[in-house]
Amino acid sequence: MSYRRITDPKPTPAIRFTWNGRVVEARRGDSVATALLLAGVETTKTSAVSGVGRGPYCMMGVCFECLVEIDGVPNRQACLTPVADGMAVRTETGAPDLDGAS
Amino acid sequence: MSTTGQDVLRDLIIIGAGPAGLAAARVAGECGLDAVLLDEQAAPGGQIWRAIGAVSEHRPADLTLFGKSYAAGIAALADTRAVEVRAGAVVWQIDRKSDGWRVIFSRDGGAAQVRSRAVLIATGAMERPVPIPGWTLPGVTTVGALQLALKQSGAFPVGRVVIAGSGPLPLLLGEQFRRARIPLHAILDTQPGGAFGAALPHLPLAGLGAPETLAEGLTLLRARDRSGVRVERNVEPLEILGSRRVEGIRYRDASGTHEIAADHVALHEGVVPNTQLTRLLGLPHRWNEAQRCFELEVLADGRTALDGVFVAGDGGGVLGWRAARASGALAALSVACDLGRIPESAQALQGFAPQARLRGERRLRRFLDALFPVPDWLRHVSDETILCRCEEVSAGAVRKAVADGCMGPNQLKAFLRAGMGPCQGRMCALSVAETMAAARGLNPREIGLAHVRPPIKPVSLDELASLHEEAKP
Numbered sequence: 001m002s003y004r005r006i007t008d009p010k011p012t013p014a015i016r017f018t019w020n021g022r023v024v025e026a027r028r029g030d031s032v033a034t035a036l037l038l039a040g041v042e043t044t045k046t047s048a049v050s051g052v053g054r055g056p057y058c059m060m061g062v063c064f065e066c067l068v069e070i071d072g073v074p075n076r077q078a079c080l081t082p083v084a085d086g087m088a089v090r091t092e093t094g095a096p097d098l099d100g101a102s
Numbered sequence: 103m104s105t106t107g108q109d110v111l112r113d114l115i116i117i118g119a120g121p122a123g124l125a126a127a128r129v130a131g132e133c134g135l136d137a138v139l140l141d142e143q144a145a146p147g148g149q150i151w152r153a154i155g156a157v158s159e160h161r162p163a164d165l166t167l168f169g170k171s172y173a174a175g176i177a178a179l180a181d182t183r184a185v186e187v188r189a190g191a192v193v194w195q196i197d198r199k200s201d202g203w204r205v206i207f208s209r210d211g212g213a214a215q216v217r218s219r220a221v222l223i224a225t226g227a228m229e230r231p232v233p234i235p236g237w238t239l240p241g242v243t244t245v246g247a248l249q250l251a252l253k254q255s256g257a258f259p260v261g262r263v264v265i266a267g268s269g270p271l272p273l274l275l276g277e278q279f280r281r282a283r284i285p286l287h288a289i290l291d292t293q294p295g296g297a298f299g300a301a302l303p304h305l306p307l308a309g310l311g312a313p314e315t316l317a318e319g320l321t322l323l324r325a326r327d328r329s330g331v332r333v334e335r336n337v338e339p340l341e342i343l344g345s346r347r348v349e350g351i352r353y354r355d356a357s358g359t360h361e362i363a364a365d366h367v368a369l370h371e372g373v374v375p376n377t378q379l380t381r382l383l384g385l386p387h388r389w390n391e392a393q394r395c396f397e398l399e400v401l402a403d404g405r406t407a408l409d410g411v412f413v414a415g416d417g418g419g420v421l422g423w424r425a426a427r428a429s430g431a432l433a434a435l436s437v438a439c440d441l442g443r444i445p446e447s448a449q450a451l452q453g454f455a456p457q458a459r460l461r462g463e464r465r466l467r468r469f470l471d472a473l474f475p476v477p478d479w480l481r482h483v484s485d486e487t488i489l490c491r492c493e494e495v496s497a498g499a500v501r502k503a504v505a506d507g508c509m510g511p512n513q514l515k516a517f518l519r520a521g522m523g524p525c526q527g528r529m530c531a532l533s534v535a536e537t538m539a540a541a542r543g544l545n546p547r548e549i550g551l552a553h554v555r556p557p558i559k560p561v562s563l564d565e566l567a568s569l570h571e572e573a574k575p
Contacts, residue, residue: 055240059247
């Protein structure tokens, strides 16, 4: 399931960023969270406890479900971050894997 | 990093550029205060006026879609004219220095601090979390989230969208969807039966006190009735169904238990103050029984128990945007008077109209509190319901902790980690207080809320290392 945009006669400039390596198109003014939802991405992070997928709930920065890794920096709130050209966004994986640990 | 130039003490730091913060900025500018306005969003407007600048410039046709209250934000944008605005600034600490207050925030990959004689916290409110089984599934959002996506990007969910909740916001969203021709699968109205009767005694004063707001509400109700969308009334939502994402919702109403398919569920049970910053400062909060939430004890004219700390807007008690404009102005007038920039007579004169506005909106609030009471089912959720989303702590686990001797939310952190995840209790504080209170046979005011420690937003070591003193440009 996805989000769609109301047809806009004068759309803002297109922005391209990557989500887990694949190119996603967005528009200037979108937050990373909204851009992902528009691209059909509903799971921004996996829970640190059980690993289940979570997606944006509040879209205003209080629920912390939209946490993603942006340009190598984790724990970024996607709903508070405007999209920018060339951004590399990745799923925030709950508890990190320590090399060699089970 | 090195300190550049002199460390300057500003007059006022306003945190939050919603209706209250913007009004405060305008008055601060008019009174000649050297003020800085910080906001974590990309542009001023807060939640209700999200993306108002971009919409009025690039998508003006959408203004009629969002309604008059949204369009009122256009004029408010000019409020920033005489203050320094820093958008994208995420405040994570406030502390007191010898000559004033220090606010620390992250911005553009680094952290910075600004010091001032006074701080005005105008960080607003949030929707009350609605813990029901399945509420953590992807595809479940707040009603406000859908509104924000629509404002920010013209984006809406496709498929079968179900609104489950009650209050002014779901009515407004339903109408906005209707105007935009976005299909709504069903509205599950959770307003308890008999609420209108209970609210009726407050209606006359509400009508006198805030006629425009009341009229808006009635218009929205009529529009919903005429819209043809399926509305089920007196609903108690039981469970959001689905394994990987939302697939449906099960609910109970007067005629029994039902299930409908859904692709998106938007929840809403009222709005509560965002108290992270005010609790970080250790300010006293009290329990609001009518709204079932904790709110800051605000003294007159925006003052708090701390000298130099002021609060305005919904963060000090939910009264809506018109009241926020008034309290923002009043708080800025208090600051200006305290700093000797305006005489008390000017403060009283300019404060006259905002005070009247506040009185009127308080009368409306009594009506709305009675009309949309917090439903009982929200206070007595099933054992399997997740209360703390971040740490996946269920209501049953909390009840067991109470049975094992856990007395309050601070202790609960040690028992179960509830409140220790990324959101730091924003999503679970109220429901934990209700659940622990019910389990202990007490009122939530006797349970209280957990301590809030800095940083109140995630901070990287890079940002900490880059913290530097501000020099005035």
